[in-house]
Amino acid sequence: MSDPGRLTVSVDTTACCAMGRCAATEPDIFGQDPDTGTVVLLDPTPPPALHEGARLCADLCPCGAITVTEN
Numbered sequence: 001m002s003d004p005g006r007l008t009v010s011v012d013t014t015a016c017c018a019m020g021r022c023a024a025t026e027p028d029i030f031g032q033d034p035d036t037g038t039v040v041l042l043d044p045t046p047p048p049a050l051h052e053g054a055r056l057c058a059d060l061c062p063c064g065a066i067t068v069t070e071n
């Protein structure tokens with residue numbers, strides 16, 4: 001049985017254009033490589049309190065590099 005409310009975040013670092021919006025918006029989930037600015041996924045299964053922020057970051061990313069899966 002699936003766990004209701006589970007949310008999984010994934011990132012495509014090859015699509016990331018290092019804008020940094022995700023890290024600025026939800027720094028508990030996303031960081032940035034200090035050299036390249038490319039996204040670093042800090043928490044692929046964030047707690048429910050961060051789910052809205054995860055969805056927002058996926059919407060805000062200008063490169064479509066963030067995917068949120070809910071099941």
Ligand code: SF4
Nearest residue numbers: 016017019020022061
């Ligand atoms: S918002 Fe998108 S393009 Fe910008 S750092 Fe995050 S994943 Fe990369």
